[in-house]
Amino acid sequence: MNAAAARRQKPVNRTAIAALILSVLGVTAIIGVVCGHMAKATIRRTKERGEVLATAALWVGYLYLAAALLCLIAYLYIVNQA
DSSP, X not given: OOHHHHHHSOOBOHHHHXXXXXXXXXXXXXXXXXXXXXXXXXXXXXXXXXXXHHHHHHHHHHHHHHHHHHHHHHHHHHHHHO
């Protein structure tokens, strides 16, 4: 790819990058999921790059939330046994 073609490419959506970072952190997974959905909507509208990043942010964020929910259920089960 030459330099002129590289300049013509659409930029990567910054919300998708932020969503992936927030989802990976775990503590901010809910914010990452919200940003991931916002990024996907923006990418569809503006045709920017970053669809894969937004999708990965959603997967990681939802997996963290599911793991947190399972840990909470296990904790409550153990506490009620006593």
